[in-house]
Amino acid sequence: MTKPSVVIVGSGAGASVAAWALSTAGHPVTILEKGRNLWRGLGDKRGLGPSLFSNDEIKAGRYFENPDPLLEPRTARTQDEAKSGTARSYVGDVNGLPTTVGGGTIHWDAKTPRFWKQDFKGRSLYGPYPDANVADWPISYEDLAPFYDEVERRLGVQGDVASMPARTLEQAPRSGPFPMAPNPMMYAGQLLAEGAKSLGYTAYPFPMAVNSRTYAGRPPCNSCGFCSGWGCPIHARGGAAVSFLHDALIAGAQLESRAFVHRIDLDRAGKKAVGVSYIDAGGARRRHAADIVVVAASAIETARLALLSNLPDRSGQLGRNLMFHYFTVAGALFSEDVHAWMGPSTTFTIDDFMGPDAGGAAAAAGLPYLKGGICEVGGTIGAPPITEAALYTSAPNGWGVPLKVLMREAAFRRYVAGMSMVGEDLPQLGNRVDLDPDIRDVYGFPVARVTHSAHRHEVVASEYYGPKMAAVAAA
Structure with missing residues (x-):
């Protein structure tokens, strides 16, 4: 008996996992991806060839893997602007994730921390939050x-359970070790880890989908220094394309790139998805019928597609509670070359700022608690070479011999290292995706309009955890 057919919109992390699971289970699967395919040999049993996107600053600066902000822009405004009737205050690149086969993991940092138990039950554990829409998840850790x-087995995640803090293992218990031992620790990370330890914090090897040895036919990381934000030229980094989509295609799934899905097609009763309508690479309008439709086009584009399709919104929540990340960064200037740019972005993390922290700064701000996030320890906060050169040449007398001296000295890359805490926005009804009433993309469809303002929590939390991070950098 033939299993139900599936069409999947998108080819990133969620889409590729779905494609792999469904195709290996015998379902006919078609993947429609709006972006290009930059992977040579994807789906070829002989193995992957080099990616067309790797450590190339010129490509990165020209939106090589991202949507062209002129042809496919988004618009943005703040919540206050929305209340005052402002349609938009910005048109261009708004939270532009890669639009390409494999999605954001084509250039991701490959860090793979797990959600904690407390993340699933925020409302029941800690109560409501003023001006936020905190809710429990319907599932548990x-x-x-x-x-x-x-997923860790498929990606090839490295780590060291023995060095993880007790609270981390209590909140995110594991059934066994990581698939691989950690990479050699970056020198900058070792220095900052010592500073963290002196202040009572626990730095440990960051779990990441980067090979420390040959794994699944892919070589170990060579610490080239172009990792976060770049493609991996040797496929040492796991991800949606190399770890899931490749095998899905070998199992029989079909991939069509440069296929822009603009509508989810419903049955006559308007209650069941029966396929999608899309524009192919040649500009022809097509329809793909399927028994099951999976939409995995990222938070913004998934909401946009649902709105373009006029899907029912009985809850009034469609496109709302859009959450980004807030970042808090601390840096240190060392007197020696700490090689902060050499390695897989960062190799240490600390969980001591995860929170929630009640009282103190939270109470002073009239908030019930503060939450920080995971903290990347020891990476560069400088710029890659071409960007660094542009910084120097923007100053008077920045060309010629002075530029050569500065580039050889490479202070930003050699002597500066830091920490970056990645926290989550609180969900707010006013942070949302809807359709811009006036701006259209190159295909003639309304673009996504992002309305977003930081909650007071993010501002206060950054001010609270920032000095703690600075103390680690200075220790």
């Missing part, structure tokens, strides 16, 4: 744990 195990 225990529900996800076996899937975490499987």
Whole structure:
């Protein structure tokens, strides 16, 4: 008996995992991806060839893997602007994730921390939050744990359970070791880890989908220094394309790139998805019928597609509660070359700022608690070479011999290292995606309009955890 057919919109992390699971289970699967395919040999049993996107600053600066902000812009405004009737205050690149086969993991940092138990039950554990829409998840950590195990095996995640803090293992218990031992630790990270330890914090090897040895036919990381924000030229980094989509295509899934899906097609009753309508690479309008439709086009584009399709919105929540990340950065200037740019972005992390922290700064701000986030320890906060050169040449007398001296000295790359804390926005009804009433993309469809303002929590939390991070950098 033939299994139900599936069409998947998107080819990033969620889409590629779905394609792999469904195709290996025998379902006919078609993947429609709006972006280009930059992977040579994807789906070829002989193996992957080099990616067309790797450590090339020129390509990165020209939106090589991202949407062209002129042809496919987004618009943005703040919540206050929305209340005052402002349609938009910006047109261009708004939270532009890669639009390409493999999605954001084509250039991701490959860090793979797990959600904690407390993340699933924020409302019931800590109560409501003023001006935010905090809610419990309908699933628990225990529900996800076996899937975490499987995804880590597929990606090839390195780590060291023995060095992880007790609270981390209590909040995110593991059934066994990581698939691989950690990479050699970056020198800058070792220095900052010592500073963290002197202040009572625990730095440990950051779990990441980067090979420390040959794994799944892919070579170990060579610490080239172009990792976060870049493609991996040797495929030492796991991701959606190399770890899932490649095998999905070998199992029989079909991939069509440069296919812009603009509508989810419903049955006559308007209650069941029966396929999608899209524009192919040649500009022809096509329809793909399927028994099952999976939409995995990122938070913004998934909401946009649902709105373009006029899907029912009985809850009034469609496109709302859009969450980004807030970043807090601390840096240190060393008197020696700490090689902060050599390695897989960062190799240490600390979880001591995860929170929630009640009282103190939270109470002073009239907030119930503060939450920080995961902290990347020891990476560069400088710029890659071409960007660094542009910084120097923007100053008077920045060309010629002075430029050569500065580039050879490379202070930003050699002597500066830091920490970056990645926290989550609180969900707010006013942070949302809708359709811009006036701006259209190159295909003639309304673009996504992002309305977003930081909650007071993010501002206060950054001010609270920032000095703690600075103390680590200075220790």
